Amino acid sequence: MSCVLLAEDCGADHIAPVLRLRCTHPGQWSGTCPVCQGERKLSLATGTNGRRFIWTCHRRPACPSAAIHEAILATGVSSECLGSARGKHRKPESVPRSVLTDLAYAKLPASAYQLRLLMLGEDLTAQEAAAKLGMPERTYYRAVTALPKMAENRRS
Ligand SMILES: [Zn+2]
Ligand SMILES: [Zn+2]
Helix, strand or coil: CCCCCCHHHHHHHHHHHHHCCEEEECCEEEECCCCCCCCCCEEEEECCCCCCEEEEECCCCCCCHHHHHHHHHHCCCCHHHHCCCCCCCCCCCCCCHHHHHHHHHCCCCHHHHHHHHHHHHHCCCHHHHHHHHCCCHHHHHHHHHHCHHHHHHCCC
């Protein structure tokens, strides 16, 4: 079960006031890390890939993600609001060979291969991978429209 509000509204109404976070961008907040108490060291943002929120401590070394998760819950924020510390699909460290074989036979445009390989290698979403590659928007669009047939072939 998760909170009825969309993550962005939930962050603004249910989480930021409790942790006294300041909104820095839509869907992003910053404030005191509940673990190290470092001012403005915590950043919280709405998540992707099955994660409702992503939290990061910017101290060096950073506070462990799991410790921050627990500390946030200890302040009284509901786990239904914060969501789990892991995505729904935790990806394995290695890529099954069958995925590579499927890729070889998929006859994708080069840009789609580039995108897919970076997604697999660094466990990124298509959008994150495109941003890292500095892929122009039209190329990205062509690549992602070619990718769904890959997704169907994927075994997880
Ligand atoms: Zn910290
Ligand atoms: Zn909520």
